[in-house]
Amino acid sequence: MYQLFFGLKEKPFRITPDPRFLYLSEKHAEALDHLTYGISQGEGFMVISGDVGTGKTTIIRSLTERLDASRIKTAIVLNPLLEIEDLLKTILEDFGLSPKGNSKKELIDQLNAFLLSLTRGGIKAVVIIDESQNLTSDLLEELRSLSNLETDQEKLLQIVLVGQLELWNKLNSPALRQLKQRISVNYCLEPLSLKETKEYISHRLSIAGSRGNLVFSTRALRLIHKVSRGIPRLINLLCDRTLLVLYLDQKTQVLPGHVRKAIESLRGGQRPTSVFREIFFRRLAFGGVGGLVIFLGTLSLLWLSPRNNTTLEATIISGEAPKTQSSVAPVRYSVHISSFRKEKLVEQAIEKIAREGLEAFGMAVQLPDTGTWYRILVGQYETREEAQNLANRLRENGLFPYSVVTSIPQRTPINKPEIKGSTP
CATH class of the missing domain: 3.30.70.1070 (Sporulation related repeat)
Structure with a gap:
């Protein structure tokens, strides 16, 4: 809606991850370096954790793009709410194989044979499990047993667990003590600093085609960082709404007042906990025709709750x-x-x-x-x-x-x- 007015090729603050807009803060770059090094050294378990919206998916995408596909095979599990047999089938399928059995033993034997064939060709295998906080303790223990697949010289499988902060509540339990001892890389993603928030916004505007005519004032940037707490996903939400407010005002410099109007336009929207860990806003504000347009735009940011086959x-x-x-x-x-x-x-x-x-x-x-x-x-x-x-x-x-x-x-x-x- 506002792209033409600001001379942008596309919207700079979309919620969906896009590798073209990749911005690695110092902490994100460190996490990526740790993962890359751990995989190159054949480490067993690696853990990346962080709050909702801090960029865990970005790290996964960046990691898979960085790894040499000819030397490292990766399987990504996006839905870990599975039984061990289903998890094994998912891993095999993402490695490009058709599962040849239904029992755990048959599936592990097939996976082991595949991993041995990779090792003979000098190829490593990595399984990345997103949303790992949803794994049960029993399933985490099953994953530990998979790390026992090895030759005399090296492990056949490396496992990267990616999840929210609750993941460590499970890993710290006495029942998973052996698994925790095998974690060689452990990195927690942190929100962006004020400086990084400024760089993040500038980077996304540049990729979207901005030629410098769209400017965020220093005070506006400080307010955005304060309200978003430096969480990239919330920065995107607030900046997108701020640009809409700016467009309605027919201005090209973002001032604190524009950010405050954007905040007001977002207030009252109830979002699923998968996006916000808390109720971010408490009331809804309207104001004239412009307020209506802002409000209508606000609705576009409200996710529908998870799909459900239950009759309603x-x-x-x-x-x-x-x-x-x-x-x-x-x-x-x-x-x-x-x-x-x-x-x-x-x-x-x-x-x-x-x-x-x-x-x-x-x-x-x-x-x-x-x-x-x-x-x-x-x-x-x-x-x-x-x-x-x-x-x-x-x-x-x-x-x-x-x-x-x-x-x-x-x-x-x-x-x-x-x-x-x-x-x-």
Whole structure:
């Protein structure tokens, strides 16, 4: 939305990791160097830990790009919530093999034979397990046993555990004492310093095509660092919103006031704990048409809760429902743009959107595991194609990149229909 105004080729502060935007702070570079050295020396276990959003995924991607693929084979496990047999199958498949058995012994034998063949060719094997804090103690102990696969000269398999800080709570347990003793590289990623935050922002702007006409004042940078606590993911969220505020103000220099407006526009959004370890903001602020636009942009940063195949029940909770007429054809589809935990926030949002002539309404969705979520939906259509066209436009303009089509009941008065869905 703001790229053309600032002369940027693309958005500089996207949430998704992109190797082109890689910025290695001193601590990140040290962690990467430690991992690279540990793998080159054939170390057994290595651990990289850090809080949510501190760049663990960046380290993994950088490591795999740095390693010589002709001399080091890597397997990456992204979902460690598995039984040992499933974990072994995942490792084999990521090494490019088809599992030839179902029992643990059969799978370990196949893995061992493969690793021996690599060793004979002078090739090392590394398994990287992301989100390792989700591994059970039993599964961690099984991984320790895999490190026993070795020849007289060297270990056949190296294992890198990457996870949140809770990982060390498990590794410090008496039951995993032997595993902890085998950890040769242990590095904890830290948030960026103020200096590194400045460099991080400047680096991303440069990669996105900035020619120096977009400037963050020193005080604005200090405020961004203070609020984000130097966590790269939060820096991205806040900087993206700040640029939107700056665009609405038709300015090219970011001042503390722009950052404060961005913070206000983000307040009230409830985000999953996989992104924020705490409730980052406490209330929602609106202000005129500009405030509405900022608010609409804010919704694009609110992740939908994890997908779930469980049947859900939802009720329309707010919004101006169309008048019921017997001749009105059923409407089956709408566009889901965001979800909130608090019903009051949805009602405020819908009221504001309605005053600008947009059709929006809310639905309460009951999830078995996480309780009630409140959806905001836009538009009501008879065909999925019509709704998909709207969703595409909302995503393309950058305001609602997570817009998805969802089925809804026919046009009926508030608090009457029930629907089934897969997300809150």
